[in-house]
Amino acid sequence: MSRHRDVRSMEYSNYIDTYDDLSEDSMEEDYAVSPSVQQFIYDRNKEGAITSFFNHLDNEDNKVVCDVVYDEAALKICRDAIGDLLVDIISESELKKRIYKFNYNVEAVINSVLNEPNEGLRSYNLSDFIAGNNPSPEELPEKMKPTVKVVPTTSKNIVKGFDVSVTENVNNLTIQSESPCVVRNQELKSKADSNRKKKGQASTVNLLQMLWYCTIKGKLRSELPITLENSEQPRVKEKRDALAIYKSKRESCKENLSLIMVGHVDAGKSTILGRLLYDLGQVPDKVFHKNQEESKKIGKQSFVYAWVLDLSEEERERGITMDIGQSKFETDNKIITLIDSPGHKDFVPNVIMGVAQADVAFLVVDATTGEFETGFESGGQTREHTLLLRALGVTQLAVIINKLDTVNWSEQRFKKIVMDMADYLKQVGFKEPIRYVPCSGLSGVNIVENVKDIEKFSWYNGPTLVEVIDGFKSPERPVDKPLRFSVNDIFKNAGFGFSIYGHMETGMVSVGDKILVLPSNETAIVKGIQMDDNNVTHAFAGDQVSLILANNYQEKLAIGHIICDPQFPVPVTNRFQAHIACFNINKILTIGMPVVLHQQSLVEPAIISRIMAEINKSTGEPLKKAPRYLAKNMNAIVQITTERPICVELQKDSRQIGRITLRIDGLTIAAGLITKIE
Amino acid sequence: MKLVGKYVDKKGEGDIVLVPENTEDMWHIYNLIVEGDYVTCSTIRKVQLESKTGSSNNFRVRTTLTIIVENIDFDTQACVLRIKGKNITENKYVKNGAYHTLDIEQNRKFTLKKSLWDSVNLERIDTACDPTQNSDIAAVVMQEGIAHVCLISSNMTIVRAKIDQVIPRKRKGSASQHEKGLNRFYESIMQGILKHVNFDVVKCIILASPGFVKDQFMNYMIQQAVKSENKLILENKSKFILTHSSSGFKHSLREVLTEPSVISLISDTKAAGEVKILETFYTMLQTDSSRVFYGKNHVLAACNAKAIETLLISDKLFRCQDVALRKEYIHLVETVKKSNGDVKIFSSMHISGEQLDLLTGVAAILRFPMPELEEDGSMEN
Structure with a gap:
């Protein structure tokens, strides 16, 4: 089958984890046949570096093998990282020497060069050079320590040639390549209190892998310098802990908010959403026109807006929503994920599913005489859905009083319904203030704009639907908790492969992460993350995303399974x-x-x-x-x-x-x- | 089941000769035989004979053996009954005391000897031998992605096929994967029905689901049948009944069996009767909770007060190994009957029986309200 593989465009990072499964020992065996024995050869170019050379040998013993590989590649990385910055100041060979001396620690090297008293370059602001990858202040002194001429022989600094800080650097430098091992390093970092030495080893292996892969792919050469250049500019700081990544990724963006529409059958949930999306220009004219034609054909013109979200044949034929439908749009301050839910009694399980993913809710009631009452009766869905919202912890709620045109925009009717609902909602236990919005979904009044020319409706001058949406508060996202992702849909994503769609409950997930699916107890690798058809590198609590998995787990996954961090499995x-x-x-x-x-x-x-x-x-x-x-x-x-x-x-x-x-x-x-x- | 001979004396000791005819009878027999009974049956035994020179000969002989039952094994899926015990009739092939496992086969007679035939046992034989009792229905409960194909006879509900598939949801812009998944799902159900349902035997096939899954499935099945000219389905089209259920899980069969349209069809099925009584029990619990008791201690107390109007008891309790305990339950049944109470023995193979089993296995509707007992009946089990 190999000839069918598109080797050129193969994502090596997808496969990298397979190698991770191998034990550390076998890793080393792989590298034993590494390209260079430079380690053992005295290089005249390393002027006077013979001491460090011997030092190396003395300390190496069994881990030499790693170093050999490391040597060449890491040297190159460091050399590239430092770039031409310092070439003017010191000679190439001197630079190399220093790189060895400081265990490939870029900052340390730069520092040592710049701090050289006789160079007189102190006026340089260090952070200008290393803003992208500077260590946190408390770590700095430790790294500065090795500025002494003779490389200390204590195992702490030299051990196996890898100071943890080195990987930290590489980590920073290559973060954009999204290689899994980098991510794994992050994980390790986040458990900073764990055994430091062990951590160093693990990172070592990861680093080696990465280097190895990069070499295969030629990626290192082509890509690294670019990223390195970037890293020298003061760009957004990347830290290992989830909260910081979350901040950096999302701070500049609008807040995410998922909103669910609930309410009795035929209250007009889908129509309002359809109208909203149409008015905001989210529905392509072509699609809308097609819907218009088709709905006319079967004599259901009033369903034209609902069809924006009711996609399946069955739903259109019957004129009801059966499964939850989703869409997205942006308001001034927020990105809103809309969840449309079915109002029919038989589909309450789908509503539960939808509510579980939602942060805030719209409860739609039909203002038509008699209709509100049926929905509000004990068997009506208005009550059941309200209880579900409450039970599933949705606290922010707005009530939409729809189809007000059918009762001649009567203010009295509106007030009566508001009274009834307010009583009930209070009884159910909603504490936060609840907004009541009158509107007409089909004619689009008070959805995006309040049409002023309807005289009878002039009594209302409150916010429109969109303004209400904008007024909702985003709940706090538990990003720093262990990963929990609930599987909602399993499908084949055209062009990407086996995907699962669902809701991030807590924590974060990044491309390349290893994940554990419970209760089926399968491990998988996240090959890609998609959010509204866009590829992203991270997903955080509260997001609705598709995870593209490296292999097909069709038989082993089911809706309702939980995906979690293998280190923190869900009970x-x-x-x-x-x-x-x-x-x-x-x-x-x-x-x-x-x-x-x-x-x-x-x-x-x-x-x-x-x-x-x-x-x-x-x-x-x-x-x-x-x-x-x-x-x-x-x-x-x-x-x-x-x-x-x-x-x-x-x-x-x-x-x-x-x-x-x-x-x-x-x-x-x-x-x-x-x-x-x- | 055919009753060939019944030789029971006044004390209740004796033997009965029976010929099981269908899988249902196996269930009855399983409920009749307890440890310590004697079963005589023709069987095949592998015999190894050693000649004087030391060479051995293996051959199988058909022989009739009587064993003391030590272990009973009932396979609910295949409806096969295996009885293990020690031989007590020595013949030239099998020594006394040698272990043998009898397979009770359909249409082959066997003799069951008990030291005590109690009223529950005798009643069971009566019902088992009543040919009008037989009525089989098939039911398929489904929801999107989950379906159970069940066969319901008067004493058993057997899940023949369980279909659990993931159906992709509708996605933005297209629902084609969803529809493809649905079709795959319907195809599996249809194959399940064709494989497991004997259209000559079943009276009707109930298709139950929430929403429109049942209608869609019916459409799909008819379409496919027309396409592939499947006469079996087309001819039996009228046997399919569509009804509502709230989910595709097995226990929603209970809802199906209380549906009026279904009841009219299967009124003589024990399953429907049991469901109905259990429903009455729950309604009573809701409206007049002091008139219903459950749990052994509570029910026994009510029995002592001669308060029991209807006794609901699971046949699982009669199958227990402990003779004294079994006697206690028999006594309970007999006392209730004596005081003109109604006794309903639930089959633990039905969903309602399963539920009763979990509800301690015994419950009662009382004639008059009784105060709740102090100690706790619900905590046993």
Whole structure:
């Protein structure tokens, strides 16, 4: 098959991890046949460097092999890094000598040259040269230490020729190449308190790999100098810890916010979203025109906006949304991910999935006489969706009162609905102030602009829909927590390969990262990350991204699986305890009750295996131990057993993965928080 | 099942000769035989004979053996029953006390001897031998990506095929992958039905799903059948019934079986009856919780007060190894019957029975409210 491979455009970094799997020893064997024995040959060019040469030998013993390879390439890197800056000041051979002396530490070399008292160049501001890769202040003194003439023989500085700081440098210099080993280094760095020596070794291997790869690809020569040049300009600082990377990547951008539309069937969720996207110019005219024609053909002209998000044949034919649809647009301050959800009772599982990914929500109600009431009745979705929002931790909410044109823009009707909703929402427990926005999705009034020429609507002068969206606050992103990514969709991405789409719960992921999929216990490598069809290098908590994986895991992955950092795996169990609150629904829970468990995008049959205790709603004190049953509105601690093991996390550790929703016979009967993993 | 002979004395000791006829009967037999019973059956035994010169000869002989049951093994998927025990009728091939495993085969008679035939056992034989009891239906519960093809007979629900596939979602700009995935999924269900459902036997095939999956599947199946000229499906088109269920998991069969349109078709099926009673139990728990009890201690207390109107009990409890415990349950059933109560023995092979099993296996609807007991019945198990 090799002739089918496009070798030229092959991404070596995709394969690099395979080599990582080999043990360190075998690594070294590979390199034993390295191109040079320069190590052992005295080079006259290294004027007077014979001392350092011997020093080298003395310290090398068994790790010599590494050094041989390292020597050439690293020398080149350092030489290139220093560039022509110092050539004017000192001779080429002197420079080389210094590079050896300072273990390829670029700063140290530069420092040593610039600090040379007789050079008289002190006036140079150091940071001008090394802004891109300067060490943090507290590390600096340590690195400056080796400015003494004779290279110290203590293992600390010389050990195997690799001071940790070296890799740090390389790390910085090559960060743009996104090679996996670099990323791995970052990981290692972030665990800075761990054994320093061990860390150094690991980095060594990674560095070697990288060098080896680069050499194969010729990448090093072609690319490194460029990156190095960049690094000398004061550009954005790259640090190893996730928070800093997040800051650097995202600080300049607008905030991300995902927004879900919920509400009863036919309240006009999709239409409002479609209209919004159309008015903002997000829908190509060609597509819109096509939709217009087609909807006219089957006599459903009013669905033309909804079709922007309802893409499948089935949805269009029936005129309802069945699965969550997503789209993106930008407001003045934010990038908004829109999630459209189905309003039909049968598709509540999809709504749960959508809400789990959302930060804020729009609750759409139909102002038409009778329609609002049906949606608001106990069987209506307005109530169920509201409860779901609350149960899944969405706190910011705005109510859209749609189709106000059908009631002649009546202010009274609007006020009545606002009163009803406000009462209910307060009762459910929404604390943050809630905005009420009147609009008409189909005619586009008060979506992007408030059309002033409708006389009857002149009573309203509040914000438009877009302004409301802009007013939402972005929640805090737990970027510094371990990686959790919930799989929402598995598909083949044309031109990229096997991809999984989902929601970043916590942490960050970068291209080249090794990830662990649980509960199927598969490791995979992230080959690429896509965000709205754009390739990116990092994804952070709160993002909705596609991860392109290096291999096909079609059989081993399922929707609802969690992807995590192999070093911090998410707990997997099939039995756990949860604190649940039963909704106001006429269903009784006893032990043995088969329920459908929803957690993030996971849907799994489960059984209530024990009812531990009933709990006082407000105080949280246990009322009764092991009650026989749970009726509506009761709070309790229960033990839940699933058929297959699932990923769970305590609620305190993860906002989303720690939340569950229980459904029976198509009704959401309870929602809860995971309190104990058994 | 055919009853060939019944020789039970007044004390309840004796033997019964039976001929199982279908897989359902295997389930009945599994429930009848307990450790310590004597089973006589024709079987094949591998015999090794050693000649005087030391060479050995292997051959298989058909012989009739009686064994004391030590272990019973029921394979729910294949419906095969294996009984292991020590031989007690010595013949020239098999020594006394030698271990043998009998396979109970369909249409081959066997004799079961018990030291005590209790009322539950005898009743089971009656029901098993009643030919009108038989009615098979097939049901497919599905949702996007998950489907279960089940066969429901009066005493068993067997999942024949479980289909679990990932269907890509609709994506921005195209839904083609989604549709492709759906078709693949429907194809798998259709193959499952063709493979596992015997259209001559089943009365109807219920297709249940939330939303429109069932309709879409039905369309797909008919289209495919027309394309490939599959007569089997086209001829039996009228046997397919579409109904609603909230999910594609096995336990939503319960919803399917309470659907009025389905009940009218399968009214004589034990499965539907069980589901209905359990539903009544739950409704009662909700409306008048002091009139329902569950858990052994609670139910026994209610029985002592002669309060039980309907007793719901899982057949799993009768299969227990502990003779004393089994007697206790038999006694409970008999007392309830004596006091004109209704006893429903749930098959633990049905979903409702499974649920009852988890609910301690025994529950009761009472004639009059009783105060809740102090000690805890729900904590046992």
